[in-house]
Amino acid sequence: MRKKTKHKWHELPWQHPKPKSEDPKAERLVRELMESPTYRLAEEDREFLQSHETRGVRLELDYMKAELIMTELDVQHTIVVFGSARIKERKTALATFKEVEKKLVADSDNVKLLAQLREAERMVEMSTYYDDARKFGRLVGNSGTGPEDNRVILMTGGGPGIMEAANRGAYDVGAKSIGLNINLPHEQYPNPYISPELCFQFHYFAIRKLHFMLRAQALVAYPGGFGTLDELFEILTLVQTRKTPEIPVVLVGKRYWERIVNFEILAEEGMISPDDLEIFTMVENADEAWRHIIGWHTDRRTHLYRVYTEGEKPQHGKV
Incomplete structure (x- = not known):
């Protein structure tokens, strides 16, 4: 019986550069070619990936990374909770006030x-919202069946600020929570209470907004500035135009x-329908x-x- 031997591959012509013996310049010329940006694999060419022409690819990747991970989990x-990044917990706000x-x-x-003293005094008053957002985070965190229940x-x-407080509340009760950070020109850090496997960073505000709405079953907006107002009115507009299913705001x-916003005047002036005032509700606390x-x-x-009462596993909504 013939004994099987391990197949030995022979070397292929392109496994070695052209030898110096054939052309003294060959080694230098090949090295220059391999160092050229055009020779890099597209996926490893940062300059190419950040070009104007590949923006569509970056938008897709910005969306897909978070989508695949959230689906897997x-x-x-x-x-969804929005609110000011400037609101601090009470002990920090008081320390700032006393220092000024x-x-x-x-x-x-x-x-x-x-x-500065007037502003610091106001921040002490506003710190009550930090405590309340933290309580709201605990309420949402306690609504599941345990740390591995990511259905809601x-x-x-x-x-x-408010974002940290809400994530912190979920963290307090051992529940997971999501943080959708945005890449900014200046250095910034995620708050420490987000679940590591659900802490994302986006380049595009548009894709971040999409993920805010894609699975949202409620939006809770605490006092905030431009960013909070931007997200709030984005969602009010989506619901008003029937672009997305109605959710409690x-x-x-x-x-x-x-x-901050006189919604009734908007209705009185005919800029929105009186029915649009039913899209949202105002409350005092968590x-x-x-x-x-x-x-x-x-x-x-x-x-x-039905998720809570019947254990149904529906598909997430569409935007």
Whole structure:
């Protein structure tokens, strides 16, 4: 019987560069070719991938990475929380206030310090929203059956302030939560309470917005600035135009929202329909917000309601 021997591959002509013996310049010329950007694999060519012409590819990758991971981890529904990145927890806000107050004692006529003191005092008052957002995070976190139940999960923009507080609340009760960070020109960090496997960073605001809405079963907006208003009005517009299914939109902090946006004037002036005022509701705190969300879904017997009562596993929504 013939003994089998391991096949030995012979070398192919292109496995070695042209030898110096044939052309003294060959080695240098080949090295220059292999160092040329055009010789790099497309997937390894950073300059090519960041070119204007490949923006469509980058948009797709920006979307796909988070989508594949959330699908793999069985994230079905999200409760999205927006709010100011500037609002601090109470002990930090108080420390800042006392520091400015101390400086003002030594320089009582300093107009700049007086303005800083007023701002610091306001931040102490606003810190109540940090505590409330943290409580809301705990309410969402406790709604599942355990740390591995990702069917309904909290999602934030991943930054400090209100976002940190909501992620922190979920972290307090051992629940996972999502943070959708955005790449900015200046250095920035995700808050430490996001689940590591669900902490994402996006390049495009548009793709980040898409993921905010793709699985959203509720939006809760705490007091905030341009970013919060941007996300809020984006979702109000999507619901108003029927571009996305209606979801409960809850504004926490009636006094703040009534002062910042006069929605009734928009209706009186004919800029929106009176019915559009029903798209959102204003509440005072986390308990009211959570009751409204649960009641809204219970009344309509939605997918979210059936997940809790019947264990249904629906597909996520479309935007």
